[in-house]
Amino acid sequence: MEIITAGTTPDRLAKxxxxxxxxxxxxxxxxxxxxxxxxxxxxxEPGARTAWHTHPLGQTLHVLSGIGLVGLRDAAPRVIRPGDTVWIPPGEEHWHGATPESMMCHIAIQEADAEGQVADWLEHVSDADYRRAPD
Known part of the structure; x- marks a missing residue:
């Protein structure tokens, strides 16, 4: 067993x-x-988001705080709130992030494939896709 003590794992700014x-x-x-x-x-932070991406074995998001968005190709984004859990199937192109007005924090859970890969990153989400009225 290994216990990782709270506060010993540093936060890092995403690439x-x-x-x-x-x-x-x-x-x-x-x-x-x-x-x-x-x-x-x-x-x-408000307005921040991932690029388009997929996961070879899927991904689960669990929202902890704030208000977020999750989007699929050719669809309006959906609003996600604290307590919501989102399952994204393997290979589904998607993005997720905060709304323009609110921060959002979630836990992202995924598995690595046999080669150790957890995500396939694609292009950045355009402002038009991000600002599309949510469903």
Whole structure:
């Protein structure tokens, strides 16, 4: 067993290659093999969001605070709130982030594939896609 003491894992600013705006990531777990689970606490400042991406084995998001958006290709984004859990199937192109007016924090849980990959990153989400009226 390993206990990671609160406050000992540093927050890190997410790579701008994969995010728009300021996004902070705090690792929760990157389990050693043969386990494949990875989890992060991700905090988005207002207007911040991921780029389009997919996950080879899918992804679960669980919203902790704030108000967020999650979007799929050719669809209006959906609003997500604290307590909401979102399942994104393998290979589904999507993005997620904060609304323009509110921060949002979620836990992102995904598994690595056999090669250790957890995400396939695509292009940045356009302002038009981001600002599309939510469903």
């Amino acid at each position: 701008p290659d994969w995010f728009t705006g300021r996004v902070w990531q705090t690792p929760i777990v990157e389990a050693p093999a043969p386990a494949r689970v990875r989890a992060l606490r991700v905090s988005f």
